[in-house]
Amino acid sequence: MKVNIIMSVYNSLPTLEKCLESIFSQSYKNWHMYIIDDACNDGSEIFLNKIKDKRVTLLKNEANRGLAYSLNKAISLCDADLIARVDSDDIQHLDRLENQVHFMKENPKVDLLCTAAYLRNSKGCKKIIMPTTHKEISLRLKKSNCIIHPTIMVRANFFYNYGLYNESFLRAQDYELWLRALQKGAIFGALNKPLIYYNTNNYAWPLKTLFRHTYNRLRIFFMYQNIKTLSSLIADILHPYFLKILSFFYFV
Numbered sequence: 001m002k003v004n005i006i007m008s009v010y011n012s013l014p015t016l017e018k019c020l021e022s023i024f025s026q027s028y029k030n031w032h033m034y035i036i037d038d039a040c041n042d043g044s045e046i047f048l049n050k051i052k053d054k055r056v057t058l059l060k061n062e063a064n065r066g067l068a069y070s071l072n073k074a075i076s077l078c079d080a081d082l083i084a085r086v087d088s089d090d091i092q093h094l095d096r097l098e099n100q101v102h103f104m105k106e107n108p109k110v111d112l113l114c115t116a117a118y119l120r121n122s123k124g125c126k127k128i129i130m131p132t133t134h135k136e137i138s139l140r141l142k143k144s145n146c147i148i149h150p151t152i153m154v155r156a157n158f159f160y161n162y163g164l165y166n167e168s169f170l171r172a173q174d175y176e177l178w179l180r181a182l183q184k185g186a187i188f189g190a191l192n193k194p195l196i197y198y199n200t201n202n203y204a205w206p207l208k209t210l211f212r213h214t215y216n217r218l219r220i221f222f223m224y225q226n227i228k229t230l231s232s233l234i235a236d237i238l239h240p241y242f243l244k245i246l247s248f249f250y251f252v
Helices: 013-024 044-049 067-075 096-106 134-141 158-162 173-183 207-224 227-247
Strands: 003-009 031-037 056-060 082-085 112-121 124-128 153-155 188-199
Touching: 003 067, 013 044, 031 044, 031 067, 044 056, 082 096, 096 112, 096 153, 096 188, 124 188, 134 173, 134 188, 153 158, 158 173, 173 207, 207 227
Parallel strands: 003 031, 003 082, 031 056, 112 188
Antiparallel strands: 082 153, 112 124, 112 153
16 A cells, blocks of 8 residues: 655754654655645755655745645645655654554554654653544544644545645644544544654743634634533643743753
């Protein structure tokens, strides 16, 4: 089965080289990657233009358009059986694609497959445990986003059946898509095996990003959730603010 890898890049020069090395080193070789340069201006654009691998197609946005727009642009070019997401600041386990392709072959009813991950921060690595069955994932999703976006692999018809990323969501566009797909009958699966080293910097979000997160999380609540999930909503909104305050005193 052929895999398309999609990645949007915006000013990721410090992490970009190791990220791409982890993709080029994959044990599974039948892939083609679409990279969207989302108007980088930190040197990432120079690095990307030096890639000569024929398995990589590079496209450039003339202005910064955001993650949802860029991913949709890449998806429109995909022609493979499976589509895998990658973020430009994460490192892939060398057999990430191999493990996910094998699972998708063995479980033809699963529309979306996510995995566990090692969360990387200044203190080291911490394993993020995943619910593994569709029932467990769907119950968790109804309260909060338990799917790590850059671990997902979906079937080629996923976006046709359930729609593309909603470009009006500048944050939490993945969570909105998962809930929309779940509402339309999508089947989710997970590998409780860490297959990426996942960088998170929500403690360093500027206030503008924090406010965007709050606004879009509230939109999701009113679109898909109810009063029973109010405590989860409050926790999701307050968590990055708490980390922001904590970062003034400690390195998270």
